[in-house]
Amino acid sequence: MRAYVPHRDNDGSVIGFFVLIRDITEQRRTSEALHHAYQNLEQRVRERTVELTRVNAQLREEIEERLAAECQLREAKTEAEAANLSKTKFLAAVSHDLLQPLNAARLFVGALVEQEMSAANLELIQQVGHSLKDVETLLGTLVDISKLDAGVVTPEIAPFAIRDLLDGLAREYRQVAASEGLEFHYVASSALVSSDASLLARVMRNLLSNAVRYTPSGRLLLGCRRRREGLEIQVLDTGCGIAEEERELIFQEFRRLPAAVHARDRGLGLGLSIVDKISRMLRQPVRVRSQVGRGTLFGITLPYAERLQAGEPRAAVSCGAGRELAGRRLWVVDNDPAICLAMRHLLERWGCRVVVAESEERLAERVSLARDDTDALIVDYHLDHERSGVVLAERINAQRETPLPVLVITADHSRELRQRVRELGFQLLNKPVKPLRLRTTLQQLLADAPLEADAEAAQGLRR
Incomplete structure (x- = not known):
């Protein structure tokens, strides 16, 4: 670089x-390098912008795909839940429709057993009763597992005396064990525990039924052990x-298990599955201890409760014999003619004077609802034209x-229904109604000694 400076006198x-001469080679090189770097930087920015735009577009596509997938999953979940509820409603409806003729059949069998007949005929009638009981058990088990899978069962945890629950189970299964030639021992407990009495009853029935099924000979034990963490209810067999x-x-x-696959076993293999599902729901795990050829112990541990709440209903227990029914006047309303006929035969065999009708109007044609004397009213809950037997009973009273x-x-x-019925007194x-249970319930109802809870409701989840 040259610069000319005039020289004056x-x-x-x-x-x-x-003439001033300065070497600017490095400066030019630096400037060119900066210009080249600037051009390269612009190119890289353009390239990165294009790349980021492409990546952003891909991310948007992936987000849209994930949103679509989540939407499909939500729809699939909704459909699955709807299918489960639909299955539950279907099974509940089917079970209700099946229970109607099954209920009539059980009542007819009960009426036949009351009659005098030869030992051979009595044995045949008893076999029919056993078969009907098997149908009832299988049907109830299917409905139970369906409701548990659908998540429509909600436990109601409350304190209660464990003895009130186990005493009734012991009486029942002592007879079941005796019919199979097994000894039955029961160790009672005075402890107060906290759980859902109905769900717990279902668990214990399944464990006791399993013990009977897998014990060809020997004995069963139902008892309780006090432990630091809670009361453990145990079912022990020598099977x-x-x-x-x-x-x-x-x-x-x-x-x-293969050992139970014989003519006496008509189960579906769902009993212990129901036990597991209920125990997980209650957060009261079941433990198993077993030795091949010597027997099995199942135990479920319940937290202790300090006291019963005021007005707390006690767990269901079986009632003993009450006053006889001979001479009692009863009104029966059921929209199923077969059940009306079966109830008439059974109740008349017990000495009752019975008026049966398929509706309130039919009953009113035969008696004066407001004035005629009668001892009790028996009503079916579901009547024709979506009418309620509970409302009918309220209207008559x-x-x-x-x-x-x-x-x-x-x-x-x-x-909800059990609570409403209880509130109405x-x-x-x-x-299906068991004749013995019907008889003892009527005896207590007519003796003005109301049951503290419905033992039938404690038998399962079908609610």
Whole structure:
């Protein structure tokens, strides 16, 4: 780089020039390098912008795909939940429709057993009763597992005296064990525990039934052990036992041990699956201890409760014999003619004077609802034209100076219905009605000794 500077004399005239020469090679190189770097930077920015735009587009596509997938999953979940509820409603409806003829059949069998007949005929009738009981058990088990899978069962945890629950189970299964030639021992407890009494009753029935099924000979024990963490209810048998590799598998659905596969076993292999599901729901785990050839112990531990709440209903227990029914006047309303006929035969065999009708209008044609004397009213909950037997009973009692004792018979196992019936002071029996249970319930109802809870409701989840 050159710069020319004029050289002047004293008069200011230019007498020459100074030439300044400066080397700017490095500066030019630096400038060129910066310009080149700037151009490269712009190119890289353009390339990165294009790349980021492409990546952003891909991310948007992935987000849209994930949102679509989540939407599909939500729809699939909704459909699955709807299918489960639909299955539950279907099974509940089917069970109700099946329970109607089954209920009539059980009542007819009960009426036949009351009659005098030869030992051979009595044995045949008893076999029919056993078969009907098997149908009832299988049907109830299917409905139970369906409701548990659908998540429509909600436990109601409350304190209660464990003895009130176990005493009734002991009486029942002592007879079951005796019919199979087994000894039955029961160790009672006075402890107060906290759990859902109905769900716990279902667990204990399944464990006791399993013990009977897998014990060809020997004895069973139902008892309690006080432990630091809670009260453990134990069911012990001296049966075939469970191999170690089978102990986790027995809680799977439709899983049965080969030792039980004989003519007496009509189960579906769902009993212990129901036990497992309920115990997990209650957060009260079941433990298993077994030795092949020597027997098995199942135990479920319940937290202790300090005291019963005021007005707390006690767990269901079986009632003993009450006053006889001979001469009692009963009104029966059921929309099923077969059940009306079966109830008439059974109740008349017990010496009752019975008026049966298929509706309130039919009953009113035969008796004066407000004035005629009668001892009790038996109504079916579901009547024709979506009418309610509970409403019918309330309407009849509203006409009378003294309300009638009322027994409601239903296939509905809901808590809401049980609570409503209890609040009205009525009694409740679930279908299919066992003749012995019907008789003892009527005896207590007519003796003005109301049941503290419905033992039938404690037998399962079908509510």
